[in-house]
Amino acid sequence: MAPVEIRDLHKRFGSVNAVNGLSFDVEPGRVTGFLGPNGAGKSTTLRALLGLIRPTEGTATFGGRRYEDLDRPSTRVGAVLEDASFHPGRSARNHLRVLAVTGEHPLGRVDEVLAAVGLSEAADRRVKGYSMGMRQRLAIAAALLGDPEVLILDEPTNGLDPPGISWMRRLLREQAASGRAVLVSSHLLAEVAQSVDDVVIIANGEMRGRGTLAEVLGGGEGGVAEVRAQDPERLASALEQRGHRVERDGDRLLVLGTSPAEVGAIALEAQVALIGLAPRTRSLETAFFALTGGEA
Amino acid sequence: MSPLLRGELLKLRTTRTFVTLVGVTVALSLVVVGLTAILGDHFTKSDVRETFTFDFSSLFILLLGVTGMAGEWRHRTITSSVLAAPARVRLLAAKLISYALAGTVLSLIVTVALMALGTVILSARGEVTLGATDLADILWRNLVAAALLGAFGVCIGGIVRNQIVAIVGLLVLAFALEPALLSLAPDVGRFGPTVGAPSGISGISPNGGDNGELLAPAVAVLVLIGWVGLGFGVTAALLRRRDLV
Numbered sequence: 001m002a003p004v005e006i007r008d009l010h011k012r013f014g015s016v017n018a019v020n021g022l023s024f025d026v027e028p029g030r031v032t033g034f035l036g037p038n039g040a041g042k043s044t045t046l047r048a049l050l051g052l053i054r055p056t057e058g059t060a061t062f063g064g065r066r067y068e069d070l071d072r073p074s075t076r077v078g079a080v081l082e083d084a085s086f087h088p089g090r091s092a093r094n095h096l097r098v099l100a101v102t103g104e105h106p107l108g109r110v111d112e113v114l115a116a117v118g119l120s121e122a123a124d125r126r127v128k129g130y131s132m133g134m135r136q137r138l139a140i141a142a143a144l145l146g147d148p149e150v151l152i153l154d155e156p157t158n159g160l161d162p163p164g165i166s167w168m169r170r171l172l173r174e175q176a177a178s179g180r181a182v183l184v185s186s187h188l189l190a191e192v193a194q195s196v197d198d199v200v201i202i203a204n205g206e207m208r209g210r211g212t213l214a215e216v217l218g219g220g221e222g223g224v225a226e227v228r229a230q231d232p233e234r235l236a237s238a239l240e241q242r243g244h245r246v247e248r249d250g251d252r253l254l255v256l257g258t259s260p261a262e263v264g265a266i267a268l269e270a271q272v273a274l275i276g277l278a279p280r281t282r283s284l285e286t287a288f289f290a291l292t293g294g295e296a
Numbered sequence: 297m298s299p300l301l302r303g304e305l306l307k308l309r310t311t312r313t314f315v316t317l318v319g320v321t322v323a324l325s326l327v328v329v330g331l332t333a334i335l336g337d338h339f340t341k342s343d344v345r346e347t348f349t350f351d352f353s354s355l356f357i358l359l360l361g362v363t364g365m366a367g368e369w370r371h372r373t374i375t376s377s378v379l380a381a382p383a384r385v386r387l388l389a390a391k392l393i394s395y396a397l398a399g400t401v402l403s404l405i406v407t408v409a410l411m412a413l414g415t416v417i418l419s420a421r422g423e424v425t426l427g428a429t430d431l432a433d434i435l436w437r438n439l440v441a442a443a444l445l446g447a448f449g450v451c452i453g454g455i456v457r458n459q460i461v462a463i464v465g466l467l468v469l470a471f472a473l474e475p476a477l478l479s480l481a482p483d484v485g486r487f488g489p490t491v492g493a494p495s496g497i498s499g500i501s502p503n504g505g506d507n508g509e510l511l512a513p514a515v516a517v518l519v520l521i522g523w524v525g526l527g528f529g530v531t532a533a534l535l536r537r538r539d540l541v
Contacts (some may be wrong), residue, residue, distance in 0.1 A: 044541070047539075047541065048298075051382050052378060052541075054537070054539060066384035067382055068383065073380075074380060081374060084408035085371055085372035087307075087367070087371050087373055088371065088377075089312055089313070090307075090310050091310070097306060097310070098303050098306050099303075099380050100344055101299055101303045102380045102381055103299070103380055104299050144378065288465065
C-alpha cells in the first residue's frame, strides 16, 4: 500500500468540477511533482488529501487511512499549503510550540526545526515582521515538526529567493533520500525538473500524464524521435495512421512514444525522404504544454 | 488536560491580546469601582454588591471569545489548526473550554482586585462593607458568568466568522436590543444570552429595575449553558461540513 493513494477523486463546487476522477500514488523515497496550470485542481486535490475539503466522490488516503483518521497525524504527514498563514502577533517559536504541544512532540523539536530552516535567530520575532520567504520557511518547519513519513508541499518555493529555492531543492532530495514520500506541487517547471523523480500532470481537474520524469519527458516508454522530412505533412499522416502521436516543432516533427528506427521504417514505407532523424528528450515545459494543451 | 486543550491555552497566552485585555479590564473595573466607592454616600449592602458585580470581564471575555474564534478565519490559521487537530468538533470543544477557563481567570483577577480596592476605600470612609460570605457569593456569580460568556463568544465567532460583524452585532445585542427587550418584555428578555441570563446570575437588573424580573441564579446558569450548548451545536455542524479552501 503506497503512503499516498488517490483513487477516482472527484470534487465539485456547485456546477464546477474542480477535480474529476484523479487517481495516482506517491511512493516512499521519491519526490513526486504535481503539475498543472492555475485552476487545474492541484490545491483542491491536496486539500482533499489533507481532510480540509470533502471529496464529492473517491478517496484520498495515507496508507489507506483518511487524514482525519490518523493517530497523531503530524507524525505521519507534514503539509505546507500555498496560503500558509500564521497569527501575526505570535512569534515563530510560539507558533511551533503550540503545534508541538497539540501534536504531543517534545518541545526540543521546536529548536531543531527552527535551525533546520534557518530561522533560529528570528525565532522570537513576531511573524507579522517576517518576509514571505521567512513565512515559507516557518511553514516548512511546522511540517517537519513531527518528523513525518509523508511531506505534502503546495508551491513551496513561492516567496523564496534563489538561495532559498536551491535550499528547498536540497531539502526535497534529502527528505526523499531518507525514505519519505514527498508530493510537491509547483508551477516552476525548471525547478520541478531538477527535484522530482515522478511527475503527475493535471489540467481541468483531469489526469493528463503521469510516470517517472524520464517517461514523461520521453513522451512514453518508447521515448521521442525528432525528425525532419522533405514532406513533413505526409510523414506525419503516415505516423498518425500507425497510431503514433505527432507534435509539430517548427519544421521538425516530434514523434512521441517511439524510436528513430521505427520512424525511419515508417518513412521508408511511406516513400518520404528524411533530412534528419534523432532521438530527443523533451523539456518538462514542452511535455507540460503538450499534455495540458497549453502553448509554450 | 488534553494536548489539544493545552495547545489552545498556549495560543491564548502567546499573543498580547489576552494580557492587554486583562490589563484594560482590571484598570477599567478599578477606576469605575474606585470612583463609585469614593464619590458615593450612604452605601447599603445592596449598593456594595452591585458595585462589586460591576466588572468588565464578562463583556471583554465575550469579545475575546469572538475574536479568538473568528480570528482563526481572519488570519486563516484555521487551516493549520485543523491540520494539527483534524477532529474539528474536538478542536472547537477545546477552544470553547479554553476561553471558559480564560474567562474564569480574568474574572477572578478583576473581581478580587476590585473587591480589595472597594473594601479598602469603603472601610476608610466608614461605609458599610461586605463579609466573606457575601464576597464569595458575588465571586462565584462573576466567575460563572464570565466562563459561560467566554464560551458563548467562541460559538458566535465560529458562526459569524467575520470579526467586525460579530463584535458589532454582539455590542448592539448587549447594549441595545437585550436591555430594551428586558424592559419591554421581561418574560422574554430575561432569557437573553448577553444580558438577560447573565443578569439573572448576578442577581442585579441592568435597568435598575425590579430584580424580580430576572431568572433565579441557578435557572439563569442553566439558560446560559443552554445558549452555549446551542451555539456549540450550530458551530460544530458548520465547522464539520465547511470546506477549508
